[in-house]
Amino acid sequence: VLDFLLAHYNYVIYIALMMIGLYAILARDNLVKKIIGLTLLQTAVFLFYISIGKIDRGTVPVEWPDRPPEIPYENPVPHVLMLTAIVVGVGTSAVALALIVRIKAAYGTIEDEEIIAADEQSAEEDV
Amino acid sequence: MDAGLPALVVVVPLLSALLLGLVGRWWRGAAPVFLLGATGFACAGSIRLLWRAAQLPPGESLVYAMGAWPAPTGIVYVVDRLNGIVLTMVASVAFLVAVWMIRPVGREIREAARISYAVVMLLFVTGLLGITITGDVFNLYVFLEIASITAYVLVAMGRRRQALYAGFSYLVVGSIGATFILLGIGHLYMATGSLTMSDIAARLPAQYVAHPSVVLTAFGFLTAGLAMKMALFPLHGWQPAAYTFAPSTSSVLLAATATKVAAYAFYRFAFGVFGLDFLQLHFPALRDGVVVMAAAAIVVGPLMAVRQDDMKRLLAYSSVGQIGYIMLGVVLLNAEGLTGGILHFWNHAAAKAALFCAAGVLVYHTGRARVSDLAGLGRVAPFTGTALTVAGCSLVGVPLTAGFLSKLYLATGALAAGRWFLVPVLLFSSILTAVYVWRFVQLVWFTPPPEPRTIPDEVPWSMRLPALALAAACIVFGTTSLSVDLARRAAEAILG
Numbered sequence: 025v026l027d028f029l030l031a032h033y034n035y036v037i038y039i040a041l042m043m044i045g046l047y048a049i050l051a052r053d054n055l056v057k058k059i060i061g062l063t064l065l066q067t068a069v070f071l072f073y074i075s076i077g078k079i080d081r082g083t084v085p086v087e088w089p090d091r092p093p094e095i096p097y098e099n100p101v102p103h104v105l106m107l108t109a110i111v112v113g114v115g116t117s118a119v120a121l122a123l124i125v126r127i128k129a130a131y132g133t134i135e136d137e138e139i140i141a142a143d144e145q146s147a148e149e150d151v
Numbered sequence: 152m153d154a155g156l157p158a159l160v161v162v163v164p165l166l167s168a169l170l171l172g173l174v175g176r177w178w179r180g181a182a183p184v185f186l187l188g189a190t191g192f193a194c195a196g197s198i199r200l201l202w203r204a205a206q207l208p209p210g211e212s213l214v215y216a217m218g219a220w221p222a223p224t225g226i227v228y229v230v231d232r233l234n235g236i237v238l239t240m241v242a243s244v245a246f247l248v249a250v251w252m253i254r255p256v257g258r259e260i261r262e263a264a265r266i267s268y269a270v271v272m273l274l275f276v277t278g279l280l281g282i283t284i285t286g287d288v289f290n291l292y293v294f295l296e297i298a299s300i301t302a303y304v305l306v307a308m309g310r311r312r313q314a315l316y317a318g319f320s321y322l323v324v325g326s327i328g329a330t331f332i333l334l335g336i337g338h339l340y341m342a343t344g345s346l347t348m349s350d351i352a353a354r355l356p357a358q359y360v361a362h363p364s365v366v367l368t369a370f371g372f373l374t375a376g377l378a379m380k381m382a383l384f385p386l387h388g389w390q391p392a393a394y395t396f397a398p399s400t401s402s403v404l405l406a407a408t409a410t411k412v413a414a415y416a417f418y419r420f421a422f423g424v425f426g427l428d429f430l431q432l433h434f435p436a437l438r439d440g441v442v443v444m445a446a447a448a449i450v451v452g453p454l455m456a457v458r459q460d461d462m463k464r465l466l467a468y469s470s471v472g473q474i475g476y477i478m479l480g481v482v483l484l485n486a487e488g489l490t491g492g493i494l495h496f497w498n499h500a501a502a503k504a505a506l507f508c509a510a511g512v513l514v515y516h517t518g519r520a521r522v523s524d525l526a527g528l529g530r531v532a533p534f535t536g537t538a539l540t541v542a543g544c545s546l547v548g549v550p551l552t553a554g555f556l557s558k559l560y561l562a563t564g565a566l567a568a569g570r571w572f573l574v575p576v577l578l579f580s581s582i583l584t585a586v587y588v589w590r591f592v593q594l595v596w597f598t599p600p601p602e603p604r605t606i607p608d609e610v611p612w613s614m615r616l617p618a619l620a621l622a623a624a625c626i627v628f629g630t631t632s633l634s635v636d637l638a639r640r641a642a643e644a645i646l647g
Contacts, residue, residue, distance in 0.1 A: 046327070049323060049327065055319065058323060062323060062326050062327070065326075065327065065330050066326075066330055069330055069333050069334055069337070072334065072337055073337050076337065076340065076341045101340075101346075102337075102340065105289055108289075108293060109333060112293070112296045112300075112329075115296075115300055116296075116300060116322065116326050119300055119303055119304060119322065120319065120322050120323075123303075123307055123315055123318055123319045123322065124319070126307070126315050127312075127315045127316060127319065130312035130315055131312065131316075139316055143313055143316070
């Protein structure tokens with residue numbers, strides 16, 4: 025079992041990162057910490073995708089004159105997909121942080137429970 | 152023009168969104184022009200595509216290869232009867248919303264934000280149309296994120312401060328869901344080395360024998376992720392607040408389209424990628440799980456709805472139940488159930504959009520959506536009252552309305568699948584729905600308007616006509632065989 029885990033250490037890290045991220049989203053009250061958790065979760069997926077494209081001792085998928093034929097190419101597709109996912113992740117974080125700024129202005133706090141408590145006290149406030 | 156139509160239906164809203172962002176700096180009144188033009192084009196285009204797809208023999212579909220790169224290498228757009236129906240639903244609701252919003256948007260969105268609101272809305276529609284039409288799983292993910300991120304913004308632009316928090320909660324849940332979907336797609340790619348749906352479908356049976364755990368993991372992640380996106384009970388936590396505090400235009404659009412497109416994505420993955428054999432052979436335990444979730448949604452949704460005083464929150468809980476119906480169609484795995492599920496895409500979109508339009512009328516006049524403010528609406532605003540009543544009847548499933556047909560097919564499908572216990576569940580939920588719809592009807596028609604009047608008079612025609620068109624659709628789909636024939640043939644094409 026240990027050998028299996030060591031041989032697949034990148035997958036182990038991806039699962040660990042994912043769990044840390046999910047835990048942070050669920051257990052933290054601070055909205056910024058939730059977003060940090062979300063980013064960790066997304067980063068875990070990047071690691072997963074890059075791992076499935078990786079080949080031991082593989083090389084970049086570029087042809088050069090005296091390339092030894094025994095060196096395999098790595099699969100570039102998952103890497104390219106992750107470029108898109110990284111952009112998406114940045115976009116999501118940007119929208120989330122912008123919302124947090126507005127929430128701070130409207131409620132004066134970015135703690136989950138305090139926001140819910142504030143809404144219970146005065147539900148009718150406009151921004 | 153006709154050959155490139157599948158691409159244009161998505162590209163025209165996308166480009167008009169970007170163009171509007173530029174032009175809007177100088178031309179303040181550009182928003183309605185661009186919204187009406189782009190959604191009108193998408194609407195006409197998708198009807199034309201559906202009409203053409205309906206002419207094809209079963210099992211065939213219109214395929215458009217992006218940049219003329221053939222299927223496994225490039226991205227293809229595919230139109231068949233199933234997604235033609237969803238495409239037409241999204242585009243026509245978007246067009247009606249574009250008409251409806253002309254007036255209320257002035258009261259709910261700040262002057263400075265109106266152009267951005269329209270840009271975000273066009274991008275949202277682009278995302279939904281893209282999810283529906285694409286035949287590539289990663290392309291689906293990208294469009295899903297476009298539709299999701301814009302949906303968070305559409306919610307957060309509400310006037311009250313709770314909208315911000317509702318948008319944030321939606322963002323967190325939605326992003327977890329999207330990440331799960333991305334992981335599911337990754338496992339599919341891991342198993343098959345392909346991203347084109349038809350290509351994955353061809354390779355998957357062999358891979359399931361070789362690496363069953365990878366394929367099952369992919370299916371599990373996709374199901375969980377899409378269940379969050381479609382607000383399937385018990386993952387619906389984000390949805391009531393999001394629909395309640397969003398501007399009323401966003402509520403109409405989101406309630407009618409967003410969760411249903413996620414449900415469609417589940418249909419597409421289940422039947423177009425994993426395939427019927429996988430579902431029948433390897434899916435029983437998970438299928439029972441989804442049946443339980445769908446049945447629970449069908450009961451809990453209306454149960455929560457009857458006790459709400461805010462009309463938008465009430466309708467949001469009702470949507471939780473209605474998504475259950477659509478998911479029931481997929482898990483019954485027979486022609487009747489599937490027909491009912493596919494029919495419900497249209498039927499629920501029409502009814503729920505009309506009801507949210509009525510809630511929007513309350514917001515337009517009073518700034519709130521309290522159910523009690525409906526009192527006497529029928530005398531002051533007979534058109535809105537009529538649309539509300541017809542759509543409500545369709546939601547309950549009164550004969551001669553569209554909702555009756557989809558519920559009938561679902562009940563027959565449940566019996567044919569030997570799941571007779573679902574029939575009392577469906578009946579019970581219809582009775583609960585009747586309870587809150589009756590509350591509307593009683594207030595609208597049989598209660599005198601309060602003095603001084605909270606609703607001074609009828610809304611402008613630009614708000615009346617879309618609501619009436621949606622209500623008319625409830626009647627037309629309920630009395631003609633137009634939609635039933637299409638849905639039945641889509642179901643038969645799926646089941647082979």
